[in-house]
Amino acid sequence: MTRVWRLPVLLVLSGAVVATGLTLRGDPVMAAVPLVLFVLFAGVNSPLVxxxxxxxxxxxxxxxxxxxxxxxxxxxxxxxxxxxxxxxxxxxxxxxxxxxxxxxxxxxxxxxxxxxxxxxxxxxxxxxxxxxxxxxxxxxxxxxx
Known part of the structure; x- marks a missing residue:
């Protein structure tokens, strides 16, 4: 069962890393964009779809x-x-x-x-x-x- 969630979890974590990097640069508004995109892509690739x-x-x-x-x-x-x-x-x-x-x-x-x-x-x-x-x-x- 964990194998099914590997890609979605990896996508969410990647989005969080990118968003954190943008936030540390002082651009929290732009940090939300890739985070939302990564979460949506994770949802589409999850078994929930x-x-x-x-x-x-x-x-x-x-x-x-x-x-x-x-x-x-x-x-x-x-x-x-x-x-x-x-x-x-x-x-x-x-x-x-x-x-x-x-x-x-x-x-x-x-x-x-x-x-x-x-x-x-x-x-x-x-x-x-x-x-x-x-x-x-x-x-x-x-x-x-």
Whole structure:
């Protein structure tokens, strides 16, 4: 679990160092700008932006029941973030598996990508799709109830 928060914590600490340096130079107003930017960037790269992850087996079970795709992702992945942000509200309909938290999910991604943990890998009808276009992923969603 701590691995997921490394990048966000590092970003906040970096922002604090930059802000401290600017404050010591006598420019406290300008110190707030990079601090806010670093905190926002940390928030976007944190697990808070993504829907709550589920284990791979549970995601597959839910996908079989409702027909929604399974997304294998990891925190800090810019392509995963792009997919999540471009899906907007529809992202909550997908089943998200954090491969850093779920070894079975990581194994499925490696099996689908020739041994590489390339994410996002989206599983639609038991077929993996590596780094698909967010528009295509949205098209794979069943009609909303």
């Amino acid at each position: 993504f829907p709550r992850p589920v284990p791979a087996a549970e995601a597959r079970r839910r996908s079989a029941a409702d027909g929604c795709p399974v997304v294998y992702w990891r925190p800090g992945c810019t392509y995963c973030l792009r997919l999540r942000l471009r899906l907007g509200r529809d992202a909550s309909r997908l089943h998200w598996v954090d491969i850093w938290r779920d070894p079975a999910g990581a194994a499925e991604v490696r099996a689908a990508n020739g041994g590489d943990e390339t994410v996002p890998t989206v599983l639609v009808a038991d077929r993996p799709h590596t780094n698909p276009d967010p528009v295509w992923v949205r098209e794979q969603l069943p009609p909303a109830p």
